[in-house]
Amino acid sequence: MHPIAPFPHARPRRLRRTPWIRDLVAEHRLTASDLIWPIFVREGTDVAEPVASLPGVDRLSVDRAVRAAEEAAGLGIPCLALFPYTEAKDKNREATEAWNPENLVCRATRAIKAAVPEIGVLLDVALDPYNADGHDGLVRDGVILNDETLVALERMALVQAAAGCDILGPSDMMDGRIGVIRAALERDGFQDTAIMSYAAKYASCFYGPFRDAVGATGALKGDKKSYQMDPANTDEALREVAADLAEGADMVMVKPGLPYLDVCARVKAEFGVPTYAYQISGEYAMIEAAAANGWLDGEKAMLETLLAFKRAGCDGILTYFAPRVARLLGG
Template sequence: MVTQSPDSSDPLTPMPNNPQRPRRLRRTATHRRMVRETVLTVDDLIYPLFVMEGEGQKEEIPSMPGCYRFSLDTLLEEIHELSRLGIGSIALFPKIPAHQKDNEGTESYNPNGLIPRTIRAIKQQYPHLLLITDVALDPYSSQGHDGIVRDGNILNDETVAVLVKQALTQAEAGADWVAPSDMMDGRVGAIRQALDAEGWINVAILAYSAKYASAYYGPFRDALNSSPQFGDKKTYQMDAANGREALKEVALDIGEGADLVMVKPALAYLDIIHRIKQKTQLLVTAYNVSGEYAMIKAAAQQGWIDEKNVVLESLTSMKRAGADLIVTYFAKSAAGWLSVAD
């Protein structure tokens, strides 16, 4: 009988009389920090903020405990606190009054509208804050859809023309990154071409490239009062069952000039984050969405889980999967927790 001697060149082959004890490197907190493969930092986090008209207003969102709609003055106070915590980037989302909504989303490119005014005020007071703005029609649409509606259908090219106007308005106001979240075909290329033609060559595009038609978005739509007035968004957002299609969408957006790509949601799509990261050198962003936030908050309020540890574990899992940046409603809390040594 021929016996095969251990292959010393194969690190997975145990050597005789040399038992493997991985616990040696887990003995203390210092050991664990020294050998940690994935490190989450505050620089990885983008904080989404909701802004509304008015003064002195700060309304908690019932389905998102700890998150608020801010009027501009209270929003600036909140950003001061975020700066103190080291959060360097925010993503802005507007709650638009019903009387300003229409099917064409015309308020989305009003240069004196809520978002352009907010951008200018933030940049005047916090010029070094990295400011990301949402490009989509649903907050401005009387139909609650991301595009113009005709005969029950969401129009693509007509919507893209409006999105271009919206992106230009935001760039002119001072946005650093514009983030088209609508999932219309061809919008990244159209926005890039328009930005460059108008001289906004340094405004980056964070493309919501793999945005799924997810049930996890409910609390966000409550926050902005932007739920669809009919049907759903499955004709333009991606089918939750598809993985290869995400690679196709990412490739298209990169080809059209995206500077960063996004996967949304995050926790149920860690495999998609990983697959995309293997295929591109661009930064990959994950959106830890409102439903994911609400579930953790609800369980924590019941005492069923340890909120801090579950949040940090969840965010770390997104980075481990391949996310370079994470948009999360937990950013403010996580920044405080990360400042305390393990």
């Protein structure tokens, strides 16, 4: 840091005096193009079903998801992330619905790409929405199986790529899954399908509302600490990112977001690759709950937290606030 002139020759407040000069010297900016909008899809027609633990967020039928994509395109949001609400009848211990080419997210992807081809679609690669045990991997005798799960994830990734998704988001945290998925994409002619690896995904308490939204809350047996990361560790995150990049990831993600800004900053500084954070359901729900109780200004908290991701070096943010923020930024 270079020395600055002593007071009164240096008065830092000169550059904070008016809105226009603050804009002129701002170091970081949040734009609609920084946002990825996660939406939940469910069966039905013309359905928008509220998620109780995520105020303002609905589970959408495929036709409504297409309308959301049209809205996103109009707001300048470049990409949607789709997650399925899976009925109990479609879950089993082998998670076979995950690679059914007619499952919810595949149908929604095809419908969105047909109606709004300019919008990007990101699909999650993990078994938990389809697994009767609620885990991201296959379970035998209480043990989450790594290598057997990789076979299922490969099949899942290929049907998603065939459905037309632009980005695969492996979020399962199984060892070696990026290399397996990348090799399968290359082999089967999906060379242009990108991978945004959930490279540093922590075993966090903030996922609760998301599990409600996808119908996984009651299914989960035990916890995910044997494959998701320990919140105490940051060096480990760098090793995970390095491994995923070496296996063929194009972009990396840190999840959760705000409690792990230090990890975002370290990843961006160390690797200089496109780096994303997921402002997850618990983070969103806390802001919404506090705003609903009048404890803080929800709009200002929304904008301030999203700007914090940019300040930490993130190239983009997955956030349920996306359409609301985009409307505000668009004036």
